[in-house]
Amino acid sequence: MSETTTERHICANCGYIYDPAAGDPMNSVPPGTAFSDLPEAWVCPMCYASTDQFDLLD
Amino acid sequence: MKPSVASLYQAVELQQEIPPLLIGERANANGSKKFRELLLADDYESCLKIAVEQEQKGAHIIDLCTAYAGRDEMADLTTLVRLCAGGLKAPLMIDSTTPEVIEACLRIYPGRAIVNSINLEDGGVNIRRVCRAAKKYGAAVVALTIDERGMAMSADDKLRVARAIHTIAVDECGLRPEDLLFDCLTFTVGSGDNTLRDAALQTLEGIRRIKAELPGCLSVLGVSNISFGLAPAARRILNSVFLHEAVAAGLDAAIVDAARVLPLARISTEDRQVCLDLLHNRQVAGEKDPLMRFIDHFSTASNTAEDEEQESTRPPEQQLFHKVLNGDKDGLEDLLAILRERFRPIDIINQILVPAMRHVGELFGKGEILLPFVLQSAEVMKGSVTLLEPFMDRTDGGSATRILLATVQGDVHDIGKNLVDIILSNNGYTVYNLGIKVPAETVIEKARELRVDLVGLSGLLVKSAIVMQESLPQYRDAGLTVPVLLGGAALTPKFVAESCVPNYPGPVVYCSDAFAGLKAVREFEEGRLQSTRYDSAVAVQPMKPGVRDAVVERSNPVPEPPFIGRRYVQDIDPEALFPLVNTQALFRGRWGYRRGKMSAQEYRQLIDGTVHPLYQDLQHRAVAAGWIQPRVSYGYFRCHSRENDLHVEAEGREYVFTFPRQGEPPFLCIADYFKSAEEGGDVAGFFVVTIGALIGEETARLYRENAYHDYLMLHGFSVEVTDALAEYWHAVMRRELGIGAALGDVQDAVTQQYQGSRYGFGYPACPDLDVHRPLFEFLKPETIGVTLTENMQMVPEQTTSAIVVHHPQAKYFAV
Numbered sequence: 001m002s003e004t005t006t007e008r009h010i011c012a013n014c015g016y017i018y019d020p021a022a023g024d025p026m027n028s029v030p031p032g033t034a035f036s037d038l039p040e041a042w043v044c045p046m047c048y049a050s051t052d053q054f055d056l057l058d
Numbered sequence: 059m060k061p062s063v064a065s066l067y068q069a070v071e072l073q074q075e076i077p078p079l080l081i082g083e084r085a086n087a088n089g090s091k092k093f094r095e096l097l098l099a100d101d102y103e104s105c106l107k108i109a110v111e112q113e114q115k116g117a118h119i120i121d122l123c124t125a126y127a128g129r130d131e132m133a134d135l136t137t138l139v140r141l142c143a144g145g146l147k148a149p150l151m152i153d154s155t156t157p158e159v160i161e162a163c164l165r166i167y168p169g170r171a172i173v174n175s176i177n178l179e180d181g182g183v184n185i186r187r188v189c190r191a192a193k194k195y196g197a198a199v200v201a202l203t204i205d206e207r208g209m210a211m212s213a214d215d216k217l218r219v220a221r222a223i224h225t226i227a228v229d230e231c232g233l234r235p236e237d238l239l240f241d242c243l244t245f246t247v248g249s250g251d252n253t254l255r256d257a258a259l260q261t262l263e264g265i266r267r268i269k270a271e272l273p274g275c276l277s278v279l280g281v282s283n284i285s286f287g288l289a290p291a292a293r294r295i296l297n298s299v300f301l302h303e304a305v306a307a308g309l310d311a312a313i314v315d316a317a318r319v320l321p322l323a324r325i326s327t328e329d330r331q332v333c334l335d336l337l338h339n340r341q342v343a344g345e346k347d348p349l350m351r352f353i354d355h356f357s358t359a360s361n362t363a364e365d366e367e368q369e370s371t372r373p374p375e376q377q378l379f380h381k382v383l384n385g386d387k388d389g390l391e392d393l394l395a396i397l398r399e400r401f402r403p404i405d406i407i408n409q410i411l412v413p414a415m416r417h418v419g420e421l422f423g424k425g426e427i428l429l430p431f432v433l434q435s436a437e438v439m440k441g442s443v444t445l446l447e448p449f450m451d452r453t454d455g456g457s458a459t460r461i462l463l464a465t466v467q468g469d470v471h472d473i474g475k476n477l478v479d480i481i482l483s484n485n486g487y488t489v490y491n492l493g494i495k496v497p498a499e500t501v502i503e504k505a506r507e508l509r510v511d512l513v514g515l516s517g518l519l520v521k522s523a524i525v526m527q528e529s530l531p532q533y534r535d536a537g538l539t540v541p542v543l544l545g546g547a548a549l550t551p552k553f554v555a556e557s558c559v560p561n562y563p564g565p566v567v568y569c570s571d572a573f574a575g576l577k578a579v580r581e582f583e584e585g586r587l588q589s590t591r592y593d594s595a596v597a598v599q600p601m602k603p604g605v606r607d608a609v610v611e612r613s614n615p616v617p618e619p620p621f622i623g624r625r626y627v628q629d630i631d632p633e634a635l636f637p638l639v640n641t642q643a644l645f646r647g648r649w650g651y652r653r654g655k656m657s658a659q660e661y662r663q664l665i666d667g668t669v670h671p672l673y674q675d676l677q678h679r680a681v682a683a684g685w686i687q688p689r690v691s692y693g694y695f696r697c698h699s700r701e702n703d704l705h706v707e708a709e710g711r712e713y714v715f716t717f718p719r720q721g722e723p724p725f726l727c728i729a730d731y732f733k734s735a736e737e738g739g740d741v742a743g744f745f746v747v748t749i750g751a752l753i754g755e756e757t758a759r760l761y762r763e764n765a766y767h768d769y770l771m772l773h774g775f776s777v778e779v780t781d782a783l784a785e786y787w788h789a790v791m792r793r794e795l796g797i798g799a800a801l802g803d804v805q806d807a808v809t810q811q812y813q814g815s816r817y818g819f820g821y822p823a824c825p826d827l828d829v830h831r832p833l834f835e836f837l838k839p840e841t842i843g844v845t846l847t848e849n850m851q852m853v854p855e856q857t858t859s860a861i862v863v864h865h866p867q868a869k870y871f872a873v
Contacts, residue, residue: 012652015642015808026603045603046808048822048872055646055653 005034009054014047017057061236061276063119063149063198064169070118070149072198072239072276072310076662078301079311080319081151082117083280085109085138087126097124097134106141113148115317116667120146121174123153132159139163151200157187164195171197175241177204178222185223189231199227200239200278203264209243211257216242216264217271224272235274239311242268242279246286247336248296250349258284258300258337262307269308278311279304284337292356294318295325299333305659316667321660323426328355375401375410378442382414385434385767387441394445403446411439412486419485419573429650433766436484440764443484459583460488462510464496466517466525468849473773474545474572475516480766481572487579495847498529502536512582514543514575520825521849523548530561541565541587543578548825555592565589604871608724610731616740617795617864619694623708624837630783632686632749636677638782640804645669648774676775680753685776687750688783689842692791698739699732704861706742708836715829715861718873727873728817728824731865743791743862745816746839747783749776751854780856788816791862815868816860820851822872824861827851833859 009018018024018038023031026045029038035054043050062069072079085108087094096104109120122142124134135154142150143166152163153174160173173192176185176199192199203210203219210216220240227233242264245257261284265277284300285293298320301312322330332355334340335348345351374396381390397406418435421427461482465475472494483489490508492500505513513533515526526544533542541564544554554568568590569575581587645651651669653661680686697706704715719727732740753776760769785807792798797813806812817823819830827850834846844857852859 010642010646012646013643014647015640015804017805024603026605027601028606039601041598041601043600043603046810046870048600048603050600053647056658058658 005032006058007035008057009035010057011044011047011049012053012055013049014044016044016046018044018054061198062170063172065147065149066143066168067147068149069170072236074118074310074662076658077305077311078309078659079119080117080316080663080666081119081121081278081311081313082109082112082115082148082316083121083282083313084112084315085120086123086153087129088123094126097126097129102137102141105138106145109142109146109148112316113146114671116319116663116671117314117316118148118666119151119172119311120148121151121153121313123174125154125156131156132162135159136162136166139167143168152197155184157184157191160188161191164191164197167195171195172239173197173199175200175202176223176227177202178219179204179206181206182226185226186231189227189233192237193232198237198239199233200241201227202241202243204243209245210264211245211253211260213260213263213267216260217267220268220272220275224275235272236276238272239276239278240268240272242277244279244281244284244300246284246288247339248285248288248293248349255339255349258303259339262303265304265307265309276310277308278313279309280313282314288353289356292352294320295329295356296333296336296352298322298325299330300337302657302659303334303337319663319667321656321663323654323656323660332356378406378410379414379417382411382435382438382442383418385431385438387438390438390441391445394442398446398449403450406446407443407486411442415439415485419481419576422573425652425654428652428654430767430770433480433770436480437764437766439484440766444764458486458488459512459579460490460508460510461512461514461579462490462492462501462505462508463514463516464492464501465494466515466522466529467495467497468525468847468851469517469519469522470494470847470851470853470855471516471518473770474518474547475514476761477572477770478514478516478545478569478575481576482579485576498532501529502533502538505538505540510540512541512543512579513538514545514569516544517546518548519546519820519827519851520548521820521827521851522546523553525849527553527557527561530558530566534562539564541567541578541582543567543569543575545569545571545575551590552592552594552597554590559589602720602722602872605726605867605869606724607867610865610867612733612737614865616733616738617797619741619743620794622694622696624691624693626841627690627692628688628842630688630690630786632681632688632779635686635688635779635782635786638785638804638807639778640781640808641673641778642804643781644673644774644778648777649771672771673775676771680775680779683756685750685753685756686779687752688747689750690745690747690783690787691837691839691842691844692743692745692747692787693837694741694743694791694795695836696739697732697742698735698737699729700734702727702729704729704732704742705735706832706836711836713832713836715832717824717829718826720871720873726871728861728863728868731863731868741795741864743795743864744833744837744860745784745787745791745862746833746837746842746844746852746857746859747780747787748839748842748844748852748854748857749780749783750843750856753779754854754856776856780858784816784818784858784860788860788862792864795864797864810869813866814862814864815870816862817870818858818860823870825873830859 020034023029023033024045061072084090087097093108125131149169151172151174154160176188201223203216205219210219242261244261245254247257281301282297285296332352336352422432463475465472479489479491551568559566565587566589567578695706695708697704702717702719706713717728757773820827830850845853
């Protein structure tokens with residue numbers, strides 16, 4: 001896997017961490033999905049913040 | 059176990075998750091004039107203060123060195139080690155070359171220290187004695203690559219000496235490889251000496267090879283040696299760039315002045331390039347050598363790291379511009395007095411201060427500076443204007459665009475509106491801030507009376523968005539036509555365009571934050587402000603995450619609560635809440651310390667050096683001043699569900715909570731998680747928790763006093779501590795219900811790694827605040843000082859309410 005496909009991102013609003021290894025079952029996102037490949041309409045499964053509210057964590 | 063050192067208070071890993079480990083260098087009689095003078099005056103307490111200050115600036119370890127001609131090193135260093143052992147959280151680095159002194163210090167230090175340092179200068183005498191002492195007292199050791207021939211200059215020699223030391227320390231004296239921190243001792247690249255042109259490269263290569271060939275060993279470096287002989291401002295930049303390079307080469311720890319490490323993002327691309335060319339000795343055909351280019355560049359460039367000497371040679375108007383830019387209030391009065399001799403006050407504002415704030419706004423827009431720094435800049439602007447006002451004519455500034463701001467009726471949240479006020483008023487606009495809970499009639503009356511050019515409305519919750527929507531026809535009927543700007547967490551461009559714009563003749567504009575508000579005001583001045591538009595054909599509808607199970611299990615057991623009815627709790631220690639504060643949400647979300655364009659290392663330095671100390675200071679002050687008064691009204695009640703309703707028995711009466719149901723699959727509703735009467739009924743928990751009104755009063759005081767930065771910090775802190783109290787009390791209730799183990803960490807709480815859920819009223823699973831009406835009737839939180847506004851919001855603001863659901867499938871969802 002390239003670097004971007006494993007990079008975790010953290011929600012600045014609530015602290016939820018999107019980890020590509022786990023995906024996001026709450027939004028039906030399968031494991032292995034890079035943050036940059038999330039659908040445009042994707043929001044934080046915990047607080048509904050949009051992707052621009054996320055910071056690169058690693 | 060990861061190699062660590064420790065003080066009485068804490069263990070610190072030598073290999074930080076994001077390197078380097080920062081070792082503070084200022085408590086050194088040879089390196090710091092200030093420290094030396096204090097030592098010469100026998101002022102040990104003040105020496106300790108220098109150590110503590112470095113810790114506050116982000117140093118993980120404090121180097122302590124008292125060796126100075128004419129002083130009794132044994133007495134000085136042992137005294138200070140004792141003082142530091144009790145007064146310093148960071149572990150110590152005992153910096154001495156005298157084995158007796160090292161042994162004495164290790165004997166009295168109640169933690170695991172690092173010894174700085176050993177070498178092979180004397181052919182191997184002292185090193186054995188110090189290593190045996192280190193072995194005996196369990197210390198780590200810094201090893202300098204020096205032997206009888208002197209300091210090793212080439213990477214080959216550095217590795218050769220390191221190997222020799224390794225043999226003695228590990229094979230002979232029994233230290234473990236991870237007890238050794240090799241210091242490759244860099245030479246300066248600033249001397250112009252031909253033999254030292256590649257000094258940085260040799261050091262970087264030395265680090266790489268030692269780490270590769272002596273596995274397990276660590277590396278450390280006194281970074282500032284790289285720039286000896288160069289100008290102070292340029293040194294700071296070169297040191298920071300070199301540190302970054304060294305970490306990339308594998309450096310674990312750096313001996314630095316922690317306060318003077320610059321994040322790479324604050325160094326311009328040109329500055330960085332000139333530094334890299336010098337460090338890597340890059341010759342460019344047709345140009346001067348890299349050292350001359352470096353010196354030329356920093357003698358003319360206006361670099362980001364302004365130093366004081368350079369500062370005072372700038373023209374005063376530029377100094378003021380930079381003070382705004384850097385959020386620096388020192389000496390403002392003198393500087394403005396000088397400027398007033400040459401400019402009218404209104405020109406100082408319009409020609410210097412406003413352009414400076416505009417520049418700050420642009421930097422924020424590009425992600426180059428963060429909100430807290432914008433607020434510090436605004437404080438300089440505000441402080442300047444306050445100092446200039448006595449010298450201004452009444453008519454000055456009368457032509458500025460006038461904006462009315464208000465938080466709508468029934469809404470107590472004012473942070474968003476106040477941030478808009480700060481940004482607009484400090485960009486030269488005239489702002490009339492009417493406060494919170496402002497009725498539409500008052501907005502209309504004041505808008506006419508003050509002849510404002512725009513109206514800005516704010517409100518946090520879903521209910522406030524509805525209030526905005528409903529007040530626009532009132533404004534229209536009253537004859538208002540000025541543009542209306544709308545802001546608030548529950549608003550979306552879609553809602554504004556479809557539900558607000560059609561009800562008003564003038565432009566109605568959605569503003570996502572204070573800077574969007576500033577942009578809208580500028581567009582208004584340029585005559586091109588337009589209503590928010592929303593094209594549903596191209597717009598993306600956000601997803602609705604949540605539980606996917608359509609079938610809610612009916613056979614789950616109903617837990618037996620320890621009591622039925624209401625109870626009050628007032629004896630919660632505020633300190634118990636701090637471990638549950640969601641610091642990620644606080645630092646990044648509430649405070650705006652986003653990572654932006656920073657590297658992981660730079661961001662870590664910002665958090666460790668600036669943000670975390672600020673947070674700890676707030677904790678101490680909040681506890682000392684009694685600002686946090688946790689109080690809880692809660693209880694367990696028999697209940698049963700019927701479709702969307704939850705019927706709750708309390709005090710011999712039945713209260714009905716009507717919860718909304720999702721309009722699409724899986725069509726969830728909070729009531730679904732409770733058993734019906736036919737199924738035997740159920741138990742629901744409820745709580746209202748507050749940290750009291752004091753912290754809100756203190757926050758309001760900071761705002762009144764134009765302490766914008768501290769205002770944002772304390773407000774964010776109060777909100778997150780309130781949430782921590784809710785998290786804390788939810789855990790107590792799970793325990794009382796017998797459905798919860800010990801508290802997990804904050805991340806577990808964020809992702810609901812526990813049985814059941816708590817649904818906050820006013821939030822996505824239950825946006826409607828009307829459920830507060832029955833809740834307040836039987837929880838009676840008035841007893842703990844909580845009341846409701848006319849549209850069901852709780853006062854004080856630092857209060858939160860929830861229904862506690864025990865059903866294992868219950869998790870967050872949005873209706």
